[in-house]
Amino acid sequence: MLNAIGREIPLDILKRLKKEPFQGAYGYAEKSLRKEVAFNIVWPGTGKLVNSISEALVKAKFKDGMSISFHHHLRNGDYVLNMVLEEIARMGFRDITVLASGIFECHEPLLAHIQNGVVSGIHTNYMVGPVARAVSAGILDKPVIMRSHGGRDRAIESGELKIDIAFIAAPTADIYGNIDGTEGPSACGSLGYAFSDAKYAGKVIALTDNLVSYPVSRISIDQTCVDYVIKVDSIGDRAGIVSGTTRITRDPVGLKIAERAARVIETGGYLQDGFSFQTGAGSLSLAVASFVREKMREKKIIGSFGLGGITELFVDMLQEGLFRTLFDTQCFDLKSVESLRNNSRHQEISSSMYSNPFTKGAVVNNLDVVILGATEIDTDFNVNVTTGSDGRIMGGSGGHCDAAAGSKLTIVVTNLMRARMPVVVERVTTVNTPGENIGVLVTEYGIAVNPANEDLKKKLSDNRLPVLDIKELKRIAYNICGEPENLKSKGNTIAVVEYRDGTIIDVIPQFE
């Protein structure tokens, strides 16, 4: 059947997953719940330290068919997922579902575990590298469930997504399970994506390469969440944290787009005291932030908060007094880790508080402006950051649709074409963020404003910004690149894209 944005969702998928099709960004749910959590009491005199992953698995009564979770703060430098799965495979377990908030190049060993039947399912918010390619090539029988960051927390907290064991990569931990992400050889900063796992999993196992005496003096995830602590040689390579991120673009076209986006924010009237702002860590987003910073300085504006995965640029803006505080679910570079450790106005938050739609209000609800990227954006403003134009998975929403749904103004910045393929298209390969939540598209060829936002469109035109119809942008792109060929589906579904509220916004077929 077709969902509210005209994407075909197979009925058998809806039925099997017990899901509804996407019905619009603000759904109809008024109530929700945080699930009951059963746990084993730790009485005085009992310790939590175990000698090995296998000992922890035995104590946690691990068995075939269970689901285990991981968080991706160490990004492409993470060792924990591989380490745990290697042990699980060695012990002969099968039919395991991996609930990983992100999957990177470094997680290639997962492929062998899938082939051997150890792993039979994957849920994730973001996926790149060999695993993403293999999934796209149909390696798994069960479709991968792709969620947004907020959607993952919603699913965990409501009890829809059951975690049997959560594994926490702990840069520093004490023997009683208090964890700090900002100290230790693998310090990665915020552990925001691991909070829901730690609070709602059946069992919680912390792995650390920096075991300290009780207690750690800065607690992120606390002892009341953790069942067992394991000392390992290394949980990861810090260099991998920054692997996915870049510097401010130096490309003149990119700078032009970024400067225009900053002018959209200014012209829209958002640059006032109390301004709140999120950008990604891509080179174009960072360039927008850099222009916004200049404007804030000029106008002597004090923003309320910077949000997101946090980069050095936001840390500088905090130190400069351009934001009163930062909310951080993930550090994108080592300067951010240092800032989180030392600056009390740099606040670690759970990704649930950041973006979970089913709470008493996430931080994104208070966001003025977010700058987001797009692999594709269609003439209905629907955005794809999940699949390439070849239909292969090379990303995922992460916080994309969460920030878009919450913020007053969502700006997508992108070149009109990339690698000779149009970015603005008639119909995106995959939708992860619905067009109703995209306010403005800024490209080097012009700015398109969502028709729902007539006021802003007029303001931008009045200020001589180059406003075009999005269909016109598409036409330009198609004129230059040619019309993209239709991808041919093989008929099977390799991934299901859940919107943040748990409805199905799209499915990803295997393409020829």
Add this chain to the structure above:
Amino acid sequence: MLNAIGREIPLDILKRLKKEPFQGAYGYAEKSLRKEVAFNIVWPGTGKLVNSISEALVKAKFKDGMSISFHHHLRNGDYVLNMVLEEIARMGFRDITVLASGIFECHEPLLAHIQNGVVSGIHTNYMVGPVARAVSAGILDKPVIMRSHGGRDRAIESGELKIDIAFIAAPTADIYGNIDGTEGPSACGSLGYAFSDAKYAGKVIALTDNLVSYPVSRISIDQTCVDYVIKVDSIGDRAGIVSGTTRITRDPVGLKIAERAARVIETGGYLQDGFSFQTGAGSLSLAVASFVREKMREKKIIGSFGLGGITELFVDMLQEGLFRTLFDTQCFDLKSVESLRNNSRHQEISSSMYSNPFTKGAVVNNLDVVILGATEIDTDFNVNVTTGSDGRIMGGSGGHCDAAAGSKLTIVVTNLMRARMPVVVERVTTVNTPGENIGVLVTEYGIAVNPANEDLKKKLSDNRLPVLDIKELKRIAYNICGEPENLKSKGNTIAVVEYRDGTIIDVIPQFE
């Protein structure tokens, strides 16, 4: 029936409350649960600010027979409990149960609400002043339920104690419900006792006299917990925070007791690097801490953590480097509030993390030594800090039994007699802390060691500390004061004392 320490618990009480009699400090529970919490989703574009308590009550669908909770960080300076009950009375509600973590002199207006049928039940951890006296005189039909701090959190989190609406006295709050206790005209510091209420109540209403723009830059209780925010003129009088606390004793007898207690700690071998320590805020406890501080300085010991309600003395010890960190559920003075605001090693924790027995391990489980007081202590080492020797309620366990159950060594410090009444007695009027958790009693007449701790007794004797049998201390006290008269019960029960695990450790009858 008699419970494990020989206290008579009426069967009808056990039946009515669906409770078991006390079975020993470490019960038999291996598993517990954190309850499911239903809540209303706050979507983008919806605010939380309401104009008045009555508006919040209407929105929260408040009705007769409901239970409302309060926390006691403003102690005898709290205005919120009275303010809310006045409005509830004005609106004509009846049969309300008040779940207050502490009740002080300032809460006298509660009496009129009880007499008028607005309030029909009280649960608390600590109760002094007119309300305590009136309860002791039988003002309520239903017995008051008295819990320890950890026991209250256990009851709330497990779902045994249902809070319909939690009212949070918020020294600083933003319009979206983020709360900080360390800023504002009524800054009281840690809000540790309010965490469970905020997380598990049906609805959560924050009252603040310092409403700030979004977001507060130090978040204690966060926006995902709070439904409504109300601006009021004043939530309390900061002077009342320190009302219950005192300075280090100057009384020579007190100093002698304190010095002996410090020698017990030293002789027992506890004064080593990593030493962890809790004291109350009474003048005698503070004196012990002061002597311990001297010894730590002399021996160049770096302690791991100081715990508890936190006082200036502990703050100084942190700053001096005698502790690596402080864990704080409640600030007992304004210097502690300032320290919590400014020193990241002074860490706010929930009272559940502090002391809830049904978690994956509370902080008290890692405590080396706690110094506690006693109104009475009997020859089985059972302690009473709940009732006076006249049988009237004038306190409550608070964290007394929690810290005693967790720490390696529990030392009770007290004068042998007080106001010409023996403190060491044959049988305490009320038991809130079982003797099995008391290691040593230190008085000016000598030191009694729990027979279960033969090793320590020998060490103390070997080091020429004046060790006596506790029965001998009782004999001395009785010789001087005379044997206390038996109190005569009127037959009805005015309060039930729950042990931290939810079993009934004692009941308090109305006395003639």
